Amino acid sequence: MVWIGALTQIPQERPRILVVDDEKFIRDVLADFLGMEGYAVRTAEDGTAALAELTGSHYDLIISDLKMPRMGGIELLEAIGHAAPNALTVIMTGFGTVETAIDAMKRGAYDYILKPFKVEEVMHVVQRGLEKQRLAAENLRLREALSLYKVSEAIAASLSLDEVLTTLGDTALDEIHGDLVSTWLDDGEGGYFERQRLVPKRGLKFRGPESVVDYGQFDAASFIAHFSSEQLMLEHAGRLERVFSHQPDMPPQSLLAVPMRIKGKLIGWITIASFTKTKRFDEGQRKMLSIVVSRATAAIENARLYEDLRATFRQTIEGLAKAIDKMDRYTAGHSDRVAHYATYLAVRLGLPPDMVEVVRQSALMHDIGKIGCVMNLNKPGKLTHDEYDVFKKHPGFGRDILDPIKFLHPLIPGVHLHHERWDGRGYPLGLKGADIPIIARIISVADTYDAMTSDRAYRRALPHEVAVSEIERCSASQFDPDVAGSFTEGLDMFREEEMARGKRVPE
Numbered sequence: 460m461v462w463i464g465a466l467t468q469i470p471q472e473r474p475r476i477l478v479v480d481d482e483k484f485i486r487d488v489l490a491d492f493l494g495m496e497g498y499a500v501r502t503a504e505d506g507t508a509a510l511a512e513l514t515g516s517h518y519d520l521i522i523s524d525l526k527m528p529r530m531g532g533i534e535l536l537e538a539i540g541h542a543a544p545n546a547l548t549v550i551m552t553g554f555g556t557v558e559t560a561i562d563a564m565k566r567g568a569y570d571y572i573l574k575p576f577k578v579e580e581v582m583h584v585v586q587r588g589l590e591k592q593r594l595a596a597e598n599l600r601l602r603e604a605l606s607l608y609k610v611s612e613a614i615a616a617s618l619s620l621d622e623v624l625t626t627l628g629d630t631a632l633d634e635i636h637g638d639l640v641s642t643w644l645d646d647g648e649g650g651y652f653e654r655q656r657l658v659p660k661r662g663l664k665f666r667g668p669e670s671v672v673d674y675g676q677f678d679a680a681s682f683i684a685h686f687s688s689e690q691l692m693l694e695h696a697g698r699l700e701r702v703f704s705h706q707p708d709m710p711p712q713s714l715l716a717v718p719m720r721i722k723g724k725l726i727g728w729i730t731i732a733s734f735t736k737t738k739r740f741d742e743g744q745r746k747m748l749s750i751v752v753s754r755a756t757a758a759i760e761n762a763r764l765y766e767d768l769r770a771t772f773r774q775t776i777e778g779l780a781k782a783i784d785k786m787d788r789y790t791a792g793h794s795d796r797v798a799h800y801a802t803y804l805a806v807r808l809g810l811p812p813d814m815v816e817v818v819r820q821s822a823l824m825h826d827i828g829k830i831g832c833v834m835n836l837n838k839p840g841k842l843t844h845d846e847y848d849v850f851k852k853h854p855g856f857g858r859d860i861l862d863p864i865k866f867l868h869p870l871i872p873g874v875h876l877h878h879e880r881w882d883g884r885g886y887p888l889g890l891k892g893a894d895i896p897i898i899a900r901i902i903s904v905a906d907t908y909d910a911m912t913s914d915r916a917y918r919r920a921l922p923h924e925v926a927v928s929e930i931e932r933c934s935a936s937q938f939d940p941d942v943a944g945s946f947t948e949g950l951d952m953f954r955e956e957e958m959a960r961g962k963r964v965p966e
């Protein structure tokens with residue numbers, strides 16, 4: 460939360476006021492009094508001079524006469540709307556032109572002062588205006604800080620690279636009010652960067668139909684070169700051509716780019732562009748984006764580490780599954796097939812995706828305990844009574860093998876309990892009905908179907924139909940009736956899909 464404090468404590472500068480009047484006496488009086496009140500004051504003798512001042516510097520408030528040579532107050536007011544949209548304007552006018560002053564207020568002036576004025580009266584209007592402006596700015600900063608906090612929380616909580624990039628892109632569009640966001644990331648193969656996300660803001664009108672808008676092509680090399688010496692990029696129209704290798708239909712007005720670095724190494728950057736004439740990014744938005752990007756960078760690193768970990772996990776399990784199948788030439792491919800059937804069944808039963816993945820992995824590992832059975836699994840004929848006693852220990856051995864490996868713990872229920880029976884006559888615990896975890900009930904059906912439809916040392920594979928009617932016959936005794944029913948009901952369609960994909964299915 461420290462950063463919220465840091466965000467709101469932007470150092471307060473003296474408010475800047477521009478006094479515009481063709482009468483030198485008035486300019487001097489106002490400049491003196493406002494200066495004594497602690498404001499930073501500059502003066503201009505007409506609208507044209509005022510406009511030149513406004514394009515070069517920032518002003519909080521402008522006090523302008525209505526009638527001036529060259530550019531008058533109303534005309535200046537219109538121009539201020541573009542040049543300094545956040546500044547307040549106070550109009551000074553003689554008694555005869557009150558109606559014009561009211562017209563000025565309709566056009567966006569904050570207030571008006573009648574000439575001749577008392578100095579206290581001017582001070583009062585100025586103070587009131589600036590106070591209103593300060594409150595509005597504070598309100599905006601608080602709102603920004605709040606949404607920033609929410610975004611940061613969402614980013615920090617995510618372990619998905621795609622989610623992080625989506626949140627980052629949405630934030631840039633919605634909170635920074637950019638028109639176009641482009642996020643770049645290294646591809647992990649040494650310095651090559653690719654565009655990950657390009658989000659044109661909805662409703663942005665380019666010339667011609669929106670579908671054929673050409674947003675140009677950013678030039679990665681110029682960003683890399685820039686970030687080698689600079690921390691970020693905040694530039695406005697006229698200096699932006701160099702960052703495009705292919706120029707867009709409309710010239711960008713403002714561009715903000717922030718690098719993402721991990722331990723000093725550039726891993727990517729985000730670029731926000733504004734194509735809207737009146738929309739230039741400012742210092743506050745730069746700070747805001749920097750904060751979100753630093754959060755996002757940490758989240759991207761986490762997401763990548765997590766992805767690596769998941770890949771290692773998958774490889775470990777697949778390696779172990781191969782080791783199991785190698786022990787017994789008759790069960791070659793058994794673990795893979797059981798995992799395949801179990802996954803089909805878990806999806807059919809409507810399990811959530813992360814649960815389906817646990818089912819798949821548990822099914823791959825279901826017979827890992829056979830590693831602990833010191834016996835010849837390849838011998839022809841059925842197992843002797845003693846051999847069967849050893850064989851029945853494999854679910855327990857499986858649990859013992861997985862137990863010291865913490866990240867494999869979610870697989871223990873499926874591995875340990877896949878030989879339990881719905882009627883309670885299974886092993887190793889003799890659990891009954893819904894006391895048996897759903898993962899184990901699923902693997903039990905998938906395992907039995909594959910065992911029946913594969914060759915064994917002591918018999919040939921059973922035909923598919925026979926295996927199905929056997930599963931139906933054992934529903935509610937050996938198998939959970941819902942699980943067995945769901946398996947057999949969807950099996951014809953599953954087999955057709957498998958064949959369409961060129962896979963072999965039991966005959």
Ligand SMILES: [Fe+2]
Pocket residue numbers: 825826853877878
């Ligand atoms: Fe088994």
